[in-house]
Amino acid sequence: MTPALKIIAPGPHTTVQGTRRVGYQDVGVPASGPLDVVSLRLANALVGNTPGTPTLEMLLQGPLCEVLADSVRVALVGCSAGIEVRSGNARVIPAGRSVRIMRGEVLRIGPLIDSTCAYLAIEGGLDIAPVLGSASTYVRGAIGGIQGRRLQKGDTVPLTRAVTEVRAERELPEPLDLAFDQPVRVVLGPQRDYFTEHGVKSFLSSVYTVSPQADRMGFRLDGPTIEHAKDYNIVSDGVVSGSIQVPGSGRPIILMMDNQTTGGYPKIATVISADLPVIGRRRPGRTIRFTAVEVQEAEELRREQEAAIQRQIARIGAMSHAGQESLSRR
């Protein structure tokens, strides 16, 4: 039998996400990929996977699933919730640690508590054929993942490995800083000239709240309106994940990973790539403040972030025996 995770309850929005789907934006296919690529990479590193190995991305709450393999090793990163293992040896494994789970055991990830999204990486990865070069799911276009959709009750998510070796489990050197209070850095433009000075000032000095209308395509924000200098519409041009559109309502929309490839609203600014995961983690009701940087600074910040991630991955260590003991006593 194919090793798999059987989905008993999928959670509100659980999809396969790995690398971005690059090379098809010119024919209208969004790049998709994880809302929080930093958490995805760390989760993969904890179980020894390469950085873009497909994982399960869960929004707000995780799945309940049964292990249909002799043993699997998994790790959860991106939130404060842990992995509950239900069996004779019931235990809770906090985020940021790997754990080996045996056939017949059931794992549950409940409400994520603080973040919007979290990633469950499985040692060896999911056995999912890439579509247009990526296994990531684009639900609106029914592309990638499990039949192009979010997981449903009864799905079996195929795994590449039927068994994992016994070894010391690994943990992050320190918990991931989810940066809920950090101002979000943006590069102004490309259509800064479609907004008045007052509009730009208001954008950079106001506190916005993530609206309930937030999904993988875009996060709508509530807050003070932004004043346009001219038309509310532009002749469509390219957009990126992180583009901040301001439609006629004056309220900004941050385009996220499933963004359409082009758009017809003026874009006041773009979230820098290092801070895109920071947006991805902020659930409806959380606040966002923006601060402007130059593009060179944004590029430098991204390089620094990459170096920090690599340092963190290099410092992932085996847990002490005592640590493992205390876990199993819970």
Added chain:
Amino acid sequence: MNVRFLPSGDTAVVIEFGDRIDRHLNERVLRLNALVRAARLPGVVETLPTFRSLMIHYDPLLTENASIIAAVARLLDRGPGEARQVKLWRIPACYAAGHGPDLEEVAQRTGLGTAEIIRLHSGTRYQVYMIGFSPGFPYLGDLPAPLALPRRADPRVRVPAGSIAIAANITGVYPVESPGGWHLIGTTPVRLFDLRWPQPALLNPGDMVRFEPVDVREFAAIQAAVAADTYSVPCEAIAP
């Protein structure tokens, strides 16, 4: 002509040729796109031509905004590049009752007869200005001026795949079922997007398109052939 380099954060540069829908402007975008692709600049992830600008997506760990701009400026200095050979696609279009739910309304609002609308729509050779909105959706222009109407006041939640639509000076085809606010004047039985194809989209930016009217019987025959994977859309190479 004035070209503007605009940052789209630290992962893309926009090279903007203008702010209008204009075939000459789009031609410049497409030529630069061809030059950038041929140059294989390090760190460039992909390029996205639109009506009036070229977006270059890059990896900020491999290159930077300033390098992209310098390289593109050199390409622009070299001149417009060679005239392209382009593909002309002949896409079957059924304008019969039941295939174009808004045709009557378009007739009322434009003051034209339905036969005249069909003659104008199918009598024009369109350029694929860009693909966007949804996978494989072509923006085709220019629509003859008498057919120009603003978008519908109440967009549809579901527009069936294959619907041929018009809005302002553009016509397009919905490759998959999706929401949509354009006027639906016909239906094509052919697929414009299919994940089983090595290149999933039938049309590419810069291609030319003509709609060839077919009646209900021909529509059904082509639809059956498409379902059986035995139909290919007529296509020829032409000078633009």
